[in-house]
Amino acid sequence: MGTESAPRPLSPRFGEFGGRYIPETLVGAHEDLEAAYDEARRDPAFQAKLADLLKHYVGRPTPLYFAERMTRDCGGARIWIKREDLAHTGAHKINNALGQALLAKRLGKPRIIAETGAGQHGVATATVCAMMDLECAVYMGTEDIQRQSLNVFRMKMLGATVVPVDSGSKTLKDAINEAMRDWVTNVRTTHYIIGSAIGPHPFPTIVRDFQSVIGREARAQMLEQAGKLPDVAIACVGGGSNAIGLFYPLLDDPVRLIGVEAGGSGVGSGKHSATLVAGRPGVLHGTKTYLLQDPNGQVLETHSISAGLDYPGVGPEHSWLKTSERAEYVAVDDRQALEGFQALTRTEGIIPALEPSHAIYHAMQVARTMRPDQDLLIGLSGRGDKDMHTVAAALGVTL
Amino acid sequence: MSQQLRDLFARAHGERRPLFVAYVTGGYPSPEETVPILLALEAGGADVIEIGVPFSDPLADGATIQHANQVAIEHGVTLRDCFGFVREARSRGLRAPVVFMGYYNPILSLGEARTAAEARAAGADGFIVVDLPPEEAGSFLTACKANDMSFIPLVAPTTRDARIEKIAAVADAFIYCVSVTGTTGKGNVAVDDLPLFLGRVRERTDLPLAVGFGITRREHVEAVGAVADAAVIGSAIIAAIDAAETDRLAQRVMEFVKDVSGR
Numbered sequence: 071m072g073t074e075s076a077p078r079p080l081s082p083r084f085g086e087f088g089g090r091y092i093p094e095t096l097v098g099a100h101e102d103l104e105a106a107y108d109e110a111r112r113d114p115a116f117q118a119k120l121a122d123l124l125k126h127y128v129g130r131p132t133p134l135y136f137a138e139r140m141t142r143d144c145g146g147a148r149i150w151i152k153r154e155d156l157a158h159t160g161a162h163k164i165n166n167a168l169g170q171a172l173l174a175k176r177l178g179k180p181r182i183i184a185e186t187g188a189g190q191h192g193v194a195t196a197t198v199c200a201m202m203d204l205e206c207a208v209y210m211g212t213e214d215i216q217r218q219s220l221n222v223f224r225m226k227m228l229g230a231t232v233v234p235v236d237s238g239s240k241t242l243k244d245a246i247n248e249a250m251r252d253w254v255t256n257v258r259t260t261h262y263i264i265g266s267a268i269g270p271h272p273f274p275t276i277v278r279d280f281q282s283v284i285g286r287e288a289r290a291q292m293l294e295q296a297g298k299l300p301d302v303a304i305a306c307v308g309g310g311s312n313a314i315g316l317f318y319p320l321l322d323d324p325v326r327l328i329g330v331e332a333g334g335s336g337v338g339s340g341k342h343s344a345t346l347v348a349g350r351p352g353v354l355h356g357t358k359t360y361l362l363q364d365p366n367g368q369v370l371e372t373h374s375i376s377a378g379l380d381y382p383g384v385g386p387e388h389s390w391l392k393t394s395e396r397a398e399y400v401a402v403d404d405r406q407a408l409e410g411f412q413a414l415t416r417t418e419g420i421i422p423a424l425e426p427s428h429a430i431y432h433a434m435q436v437a438r439t440m441r442p443d444q445d446l447l448i449g450l451s452g453r454g455d456k457d458m459h460t461v462a463a464a465l466g467v468t469l
Numbered sequence: 470m471s472q473q474l475r476d477l478f479a480r481a482h483g484e485r486r487p488l489f490v491a492y493v494t495g496g497y498p499s500p501e502e503t504v505p506i507l508l509a510l511e512a513g514g515a516d517v518i519e520i521g522v523p524f525s526d527p528l529a530d531g532a533t534i535q536h537a538n539q540v541a542i543e544h545g546v547t548l549r550d551c552f553g554f555v556r557e558a559r560s561r562g563l564r565a566p567v568v569f570m571g572y573y574n575p576i577l578s579l580g581e582a583r584t585a586a587e588a589r590a591a592g593a594d595g596f597i598v599v600d601l602p603p604e605e606a607g608s609f610l611t612a613c614k615a616n617d618m619s620f621i622p623l624v625a626p627t628t629r630d631a632r633i634e635k636i637a638a639v640a641d642a643f644i645y646c647v648s649v650t651g652t653t654g655k656g657n658v659a660v661d662d663l664p665l666f667l668g669r670v671r672e673r674t675d676l677p678l679a680v681g682f683g684i685t686r687r688e689h690v691e692a693v694g695a696v697a698d699a700a701v702i703g704s705a706i707i708a709a710i711d712a713a714e715t716d717r718l719a720q721r722v723m724e725f726v727k728d729v730s731g732r
Contacts, residue, residue: 091573091600093529095625095650097632237535243526250528255651257627353574354526356600366547367578368525 077111080104082271084390090270092356096250099257104272106176111279116172123168124283127201128158132284134291137448139417140434147440149433150300150447152288154312155422161452162284162312163194167263169280171198174261181205181260185249187214187242187308188378188425189221190452191265196230206230209249213240214377221456239371242308242381246355266309267385270356274385281315288447289319296445302326302436305449306429307399308343308379310388312451317397318387327396328436329388330429332374333403341373344401345384346392359386375404375460376424378452402428408464410434411454423452424460471594471619473566474642477516478677478698487694489730490679491515492570492703494537495522495554496546498710502718506710507558509719511565513726518563519597519701522551522571529599531654533704548575548584552591559592568595568621576609585612595619595642603639610639621645626666630673637674643698646670648682654704658683660692667696687729702729 082089090100110116124130133156137149154162167184174182182204186192192208199206208225212234215222225232233252238244246264253262267277292300303320305313307329317327334342342348345360352361354369362370362382374380391397402410407424410431415421422430426449433448440446454461462469481488491510496503503520510518523541527534548571555567569588576584576598588596595618601609603622613620619642624633627650637644646667648658658680667678680693681701685708693700706725713721726732 089605090602091605092602093599093625093647094602094623094636095529095627095647097602097625098627098629238525238539247526247528251531251652254529257650353572353577353600355528361574363574363578365578366549367575368523368542369574370525 080108080272080275084387085394087358087386087389088271088274089358090356091353091358092270093254095254096257100270100272102177103173106173107272107276110173110176120169120172124165128164128168129156130283131287132156134288134295136295137418140414143417144434144437146437146442147301147444147446148296148442149437150292150296150445151450152284152316152447154284154449154451155420155453159194159197160455161190161194161423162281162315163191163265164197165283165315166265166277166280166311167191167194167198170261170263170276171202171204174204175202177261179259179261181256182263183207183209183249183252183260184263184265185209185242185245186265187245187380188376188423189214189218189225189456190378192230193221193224195263196225196228199230200228207233207252209233209235209245209252211235211240211242211245214242217460218377218456241372241377243369266311267314267387268309268355268357268383274357274387277311278314278318278387281311282318284312284315284449285317285319288316292445292447298445299323300325300445300447301440302328303447304328304330304429304433304436306330306379306425306451307346307384307388308332308381308425310385312449314385314387316449317391321396327391327398328432329397329399330432331399331401332376332379332428333401334373336403337401342401343372343374343379343381345382346388346399347401351389354383357386359389360384375407375464376428378425379428400432402431406431408461411461421454422450423454424457426451470614470617470641471566472617474594474619477566478643481516482677482698487697488516488699489514489690489732490517490519490699490701491706491726492519492521492701493706494534494541495520495551496541496544497537497707498540500544500546500550503554504558504561505719506722507554507563508561509723510726511563513723514730514732515565515726517699518565518567519570519703520551520554520567522548522569522575524572524575527572529652531652531704533654533707537707548579549587552587552593555593556591566594567592568597568619569593570597571599573598573601581609581612585616585618589616589618593618595621597621597623597645599623603636606639623647624670626650626662630669633670633673637676640676643677643679644670644674646678646680646697648680648684651682653682655683656685658689658693660689663693663696687731690729690731705729
């Protein structure tokens with residue numbers, strides 16, 4: 071989505087994936103959103119406003135950091151870290167929340183709803199709503215409310231209403247169902263800021279475009295700081311917004327792209343969230359994509375130590391990148407993610423969120439197989455403060 | 470296209486008699502009780518029966534039908550089990566046309582052509598797929614046509630005029646008009662808004678119109694019947710099932726339908 075060149079037309083599909091599988095009540099709102107976004111992305115005033123807020127409010131560009139000690143410890147490729155954890159509110163989610171809130175303003179909708187898993191998207195949305203004076207309700211599974219109580223309190227402080235969701239697995243998937251039900255009811259006044267590159271068209275495209283700032287910056291920073299593009303780029307994938315944001319500007323470059331899913335207790339155990347590794351195509355939340363489902367098309371419950379990856383679907387563009395073999399996808403389990411978490415914390419003094427800890431663990435394995443003159447880029451999607459209770463519990467420590 | 474559905478609506482139209490459509494989730498409260506409930510719906514006065522196909526993520530449904538879906542899934546009820554309910558009910562004398570209402574993924578999972586063919590073979594008449602707007606329905610429409618099944622599209626109050634024509638173009642039996650913006654089971658049908666809404670639809674199609682969502686009482690059914698070709702009632706039937714004594718379930722369902730339909 072560069073302002074320098076004419077944007078490509080908005081396509082509802084990524085290969086066979088994507089589309090708009092939604093109740094009729096919501097079709098008009100999606101058409102309006104598509105039209106508004108298509109105008110906005112061509113509107114220099116909108117782009118200037120977004121760029122200004124990204125710089126002065128979010129604190130962009132976020133740094134690209136050379137992880138010297140981790141590089142030495144792994145003994146292979148040079149490891150570079152794109153520091154989305156340093157963005158305002160502590161994760162990449164703000165990039166999308168900000169862009170979509172500006173769109174809501176453009177649509178004249180005074181009320182915002184959102185779903186959240188780890189709470190980072192909820193916090194980001196509550197934050198921009200406070201800043202832009204929008205009413206905000208955030209749907210969150212009761213299981214996630216319990217394991218992310220700090221973020222729940224942050225959202226409330228920011229003036230948002232946190233609506234507990236007690237249906238199904240009580241996690242992200244059910245929060246999305248409940249947000250959709252709210253939207254079906256209040257669509258005339260409400261915009262739904264979906265937090266990942268999932269959902270019906272045009273959401274996967276909008277979220278990808280707003281998150282592509284990650285990859286655009288990282289690409290330029292690699293060229294400047296390393297003097298070349300990375301050989302490999304790695305990011306964690308739940309819905310996949312930070313990964314698609316990192317990958318998209320690198321798609322036409324000779325960069326190996328690896329998405330890391332949550333292996334939970336192990337892909338063989340059935341208790342995981344590794345959608346692209348272990349799922350098959352289906353339709354959930356308005357989009358055709360890989361899904362974890364039973365043989366009868368019922369969507370399965372997922373498990374991960376990280377609330378933000380605990381989702382049985384995945385962004386449709388990732389499904390396309392998988393089947394077209396442009397990107398590869400692997401699973402890293404809870405235990406390995408904790409190992410990645412501790413490694414980055416100890417060697418670099420950076421406490422990552424549990425979500426990107428999956429990517430860090432896999433990056434360490436891949437770096438070891440690479441030469442010292444090669445470069446590996448990790449998308450560090452968020453910081454780990456929110457996960458301290460979970461990590462402590464997993465390590466058997468009582469706080 | 471289901472000739473049975475077409476004939477039924479044409480006959481009712483000739484008699485100026487609004488039809489009554491009754492919904493129940495397949496496999497709720499248990500697979501064993503579903504067929505007796507289907508027969509009770511017809512005995513109580515249902516002209517058309519909708520069987521809800523259980524889905525794990527029914528995002529257009531309110532709490533009542535969500536719960537029914539969940540219970541049915543816990544019983545292991547599948548799309549093919551729903552075909553089985555129709556087959557058995559037909560063998561036990563059910564005559565009313567039956568349409569399945571549900572979400573796309575179980576259909577996609579079984580296969581669209583296989584779904585339409587097996588549904589037809591079981592004696593069903595059509596499909597209402599809540600999350601399959603006409604733009605995405607191409608291959609399933611083809612499968613329905615090839616098997617004499619009706620595809621029943623939905624129109625909502627938020628549907629724009631130009632789009633109504635597009636939707637009507639894929640319908641062959643009737644159009645399902647969603648009475649309110651919202652989920653099922655809120656009991657909030659906006660009767661006063663219906664003439665304007667249905668008028669917009671009627672200006673663009675001659676097909677019969679059924680109205681559902683938010684209809685819970687006899688007054689609703691009567692008010693809807695005055696302006697539409699059919700009224701659909703769903704969550705209230707699930708609630709009647711929940712309120713019934715287990716040993717008199719079918720009887721209570723029949724009484725409720727009789728009462729609410731005015732038959």
